[in-house]
Amino acid sequence: MELVIIGSGYVGLVAACCLAHSGHKVITVEKNIGKLEKLQRGVLPIYEEGLEELFRQGVNSSRLFFSEDLRDVLPGVDFIMIAVGTPSLADGRVDLAQVYEVAQTISETADHPLVVVMKSTVPPGTGKYLIERFFSKACVPIRYVSNPEFLREGKAVWDWYHPDRIVVGSDDPVTAEEVLELYSDIDAPKVTMDVTSAEMVKYASNAFLATKISFINEVANLCELVGADIKLVASAVGMDKRIGPHFLQAGLGYGGSCFPKDTKGLDYISSFNGYSFNLLKAVIEVNSKQRILAVRKLHKEIGNLAGKKIAVLGLAFKPGTDDVREAPALDIIKYLVDEGAAVAATDPLALKNAYPLLPSCVKLSADPYEVLVGAQAFLLATEWPQLVNLDWERVKRLMREPFLVVDGRNALDARRLVGLGYRYCGFGRPGNF
Numbered sequence: 001m002e003l004v005i006i007g008s009g010y011v012g013l014v015a016a017c018c019l020a021h022s023g024h025k026v027i028t029v030e031k032n033i034g035k036l037e038k039l040q041r042g043v044l045p046i047y048e049e050g051l052e053e054l055f056r057q058g059v060n061s062s063r064l065f066f067s068e069d070l071r072d073v074l075p076g077v078d079f080i081m082i083a084v085g086t087p088s089l090a091d092g093r094v095d096l097a098q099v100y101e102v103a104q105t106i107s108e109t110a111d112h113p114l115v116v117v118m119k120s121t122v123p124p125g126t127g128k129y130l131i132e133r134f135f136s137k138a139c140v141p142i143r144y145v146s147n148p149e150f151l152r153e154g155k156a157v158w159d160w161y162h163p164d165r166i167v168v169g170s171d172d173p174v175t176a177e178e179v180l181e182l183y184s185d186i187d188a189p190k191v192t193m194d195v196t197s198a199e200m201v202k203y204a205s206n207a208f209l210a211t212k213i214s215f216i217n218e219v220a221n222l223c224e225l226v227g228a229d230i231k232l233v234a235s236a237v238g239m240d241k242r243i244g245p246h247f248l249q250a251g252l253g254y255g256g257s258c259f260p261k262d263t264k265g266l267d268y269i270s271s272f273n274g275y276s277f278n279l280l281k282a283v284i285e286v287n288s289k290q291r292i293l294a295v296r297k298l299h300k301e302i303g304n305l306a307g308k309k310i311a312v313l314g315l316a317f318k319p320g321t322d323d324v325r326e327a328p329a330l331d332i333i334k335y336l337v338d339e340g341a342a343v344a345a346t347d348p349l350a351l352k353n354a355y356p357l358l359p360s361c362v363k364l365s366a367d368p369y370e371v372l373v374g375a376q377a378f379l380l381a382t383e384w385p386q387l388v389n390l391d392w393e394r395v396k397r398l399m400r401e402p403f404l405v406v407d408g409r410n411a412l413d414a415r416r417l418v419g420l421g422y423r424y425c426g427f428g429r430p431g432n433f
């Protein structure tokens with residue numbers, strides 16, 4: 001089939017490369033000229049495991065193209081997939097400006113019947129509104145389908161081909177089946193429902209996962225007070241099949257381009273509809289406090305931070321990506337700098353993206369050993385394997401007393417570090433290893 005994907009962010013690019021790999025002809029429309037030029041020169045603007053290979057295959061087999069203008073590529077197209085950004089506004093409301101702009105262009109430009117597939121995460125009710133305001137006014141029939149995306153950054157290609165489910169929301173079963181044909185090579189449960197319910201599935205899924213994280217963080221905080229170890233607790237709790245082992249890692253909490261924005265977005269949607277989603281409000285509050293907790297731990301162990309050298313290991317919001325959107329490390333570094341600490345930070349992939357967002361006094365290096373020289377303490381903010389597996393004897397020789405480790409992801413071998421003479425401080429873990 002032939003389709004256009006609008007937007008070449010994470011979701012647009014992964015969808016484009018994977019759908020081209022599955023044999024479809026895909027044209028990606030991108031309005032950011034810098035990004036478009038890179039793509040046309042054969043350069044992927046994001047890092048994602050396994051994507052580079054699919055990208056090359058798509059381009060070399062003439063199944064993957066890039067364009068600036070929808071108008072140039074519309075003839076012959078069966079589907080238009082929208083994968084533009086839906087960021088948060090300051091009050092938590094979802095900013096749908098990019099979606100509206102695209103919907104307007106499609107409705108004004110369409111010259112033959114086609115199907116619009118919404119991949120972007122949009123609030124429940126958006127599809128109905130778009131149909132009424134834009135698509136029903138086009139000169140040709142435009143059918144609309146909600147098809148939320150559940151991939152994770154860092155595992156996006158794997159997730160595309162191994163989803164737990166594919167959700168298609170449409171008020172017309174024939175259109176739903178046509179969209180499901182795009183995924184005919186993927187072995188996964190395919191669930192169809194109405195548009196608004198499909199939109200809600202996406203928000204409910206992200207909110208539930210965020211709830212698991214904040215829940216386990218609260219249990220971790222309580223573990224510290226009663227002297228229990230959250231790693232042991234979470235592992236045994238997760239063995240209950242009704243709970244499951246995933247998303248029970250306590251620490252700095254969730255970051256990234258989606259959980260923060262989608263939890264705030266759902267909270268706003270709830271309030272807008274006259275409902276106070278108290279549980280979700282608490283999830284958001286707990287998450288923001290975990291970042292402050294990291295600074296409190298540093299304070300508790302080494303006192304006033306002014307003039308102290310602190311290394312931050314990891315800037316990406318999670319391992320396997322160069323994405324720093326809403327990354328806990330960035331907030332924490334700003335707090336540390338405000339307190340007068342001398343901060344040096346490293347990340348295997350995210351330095352370039354983090355650089356413009358950090359205070360200029362922060363020293364950045366790709367070499368973790370360099371940022372640890374002279375540090376009294378370090379914070380592990382992202383559990384990259386290469387940071388978890390440093391040569392800790394060498395690090396000890398580089399650091400200064402009290403050799404404090406704040407393990408923001410509970411990912412380090414606490415017993416070994418304590419044995420080497422470090423002072424270890426995890427989240428929800430006793431200090432006596």
Ligand SMILES: NC(=O)C1=CN([C@@H]2O[C@H](COP(=O)(O)OP(=O)(O)OC[C@H]3O[C@@H](n4cnc5c(N)ncnc54)[C@H](O)[C@@H]3O)[C@@H](O)[C@H]2O)C=CC1
Nearest residue numbers: 007008009010011029030031032084085086098120121149
């Ligand atoms: N990042 C992720 O892992 C996931 C994101 N989502 C959702 O997918 C949507 C997209 O997310 P990202 O890819 O992270 O967004 P992004 O913000 O990284 O990328 C969006 C792209 O769309 C382009 N764009 C905007 N308006 C355009 C227009 N009129 N014409 C052409 N291009 C245009 C922008 O220049 C940008 O390159 C969001 O709604 C997000 O919530 C869903 C699942 C996973």
Ligand SMILES: O=C(O)[C@H]1O[C@H](OP(=O)(O)OP(=O)(O)OC[C@H]2O[C@@H](n3ccc(=O)[nH]c3=O)[C@H](O)[C@@H]2O)[C@H](O)[C@@H](O)[C@@H]1O
Nearest residue numbers: 149150151152153213247248249253254255256258317318
């Ligand atoms: O809507 C989206 O954009 C995506 O959001 C998340 O994916 P992603 O943000 O890429 O990454 P996750 O692996 O979910 O991690 C999110 C954050 O939670 C944190 N996390 C995760 C798991 C955990 O146990 N504890 C924890 O603190 C991670 O460190 C990270 O900062 C969801 O997992 C995807 O299903 C969804 O499609």
